[in-house]
Amino acid sequence: MPDRIVAPSLLAADHGDFAAGVRLVEESGAPWLHLDIMDGHFVPNISFGPQVVADLRPRTRLHFDVHLMLSRPDRYVDAFVKAGADRITVHVEAQHDVGATLKVIRAAGLPAGLALNPDCDPSRALPYLDRADLVLCMTVFPGFGGQSFMPSVLESVRTLAEERKRTGLAFRIEVDGGVNLKTGALCREAGADTFVTGTAFYKAADRRAFVRRLTD
Numbered sequence: 719m720p721d722r723i724v725a726p727s728l729l730a731a732d733h734g735d736f737a738a739g740v741r742l743v744e745e746s747g748a749p750w751l752h753l754d755i756m757d758g759h760f761v762p763n764i765s766f767g768p769q770v771v772a773d774l775r776p777r778t779r780l781h782f783d784v785h786l787m788l789s790r791p792d793r794y795v796d797a798f799v800k801a802g803a804d805r806i807t808v809h810v811e812a813q814h815d816v817g818a819t820l821k822v823i824r825a826a827g828l829p830a831g832l833a834l835n836p837d838c839d840p841s842r843a844l845p846y847l848d849r850a851d852l853v854l855c856m857t858v859f860p861g862f863g864g865q866s867f868m869p870s871v872l873e874s875v876r877t878l879a880e881e882r883k884r885t886g887l888a889f890r891i892e893v894d895g896g897v898n899l900k901t902g903a904l905c906r907e908a909g910a911d912t913f914v915t916g917t918a919f920y921k922a923a924d925r926r927a928f929v930r931r932l933t934d
């Protein structure tokens with residue numbers, strides 16, 4: 719199983735001062751920064767775009783984990799590659815040739831991720847596992863931070879972890895939505911290794927301890 723990684727989500731930071739939000743992640747010792755990109759169509763909210771990612775790029779060496787919640791992610795992969803993404807995740811439910819988009823991401827030299835909404839049967843990921851470096855199991859319906867974790871998704875995490883073991887593939891299993899110390903531990907038991915956390919991270923009194931406790 720890959721090392722455990724915490725990816726704090728900038729969505730829960732102060733959108734008037736993203737640079738400060740990034741500094742809090744750096745100070746916490748978390749190696750990744752999760753960037754939630756929303757188009758107001760695939761999800762009922764709009765967040766921020768490639769220019770924000772590009773402007774943050776020179777400020778930090780954090781690994782930019784870009785999560786595209788877009789109806790047509792294939793149209794924007796290039797913009798986020800140019801903006802400085804270190805990996806890009808797209809949804810299986812979006813309107814695109816999923817296998818082709820994953821291939822384009824990899825051809826750009828980046829690891830590719832495949833995201834599933836909470837009500838998505840994990841079997842929908844199976845045809846793409848050989849082209850994915852990460853599978854993102856949404857543990858809330860995407861769109862907003864601060865929602866409650868959906869324990870029903872743990873079953874999908876288990877299924878994917880079993881599939882990973884069975885096939886010997888090395889994709890990461892990431893969870894995203896309502897992840898805190900308690901729900902993060904459940905995800906870990908189910909086989910997740912990568913933990914997106916927005917609200918709980920930014921609200922934590924001791925973020926360094928929070929990150930450490932999620933991973934060790």
Ligand code: DX5
Nearest residue numbers: 860861863864895896916917
């Ligand atoms: C949900 C986003 C998540 C979210 C996580 O639409 O994809 O990344 O920001 O935030 P919390 O931890 O607040 O649920």
Ligand code: ZN
Nearest residue numbers: 754785894914
């Ligand atoms: Zn996300």
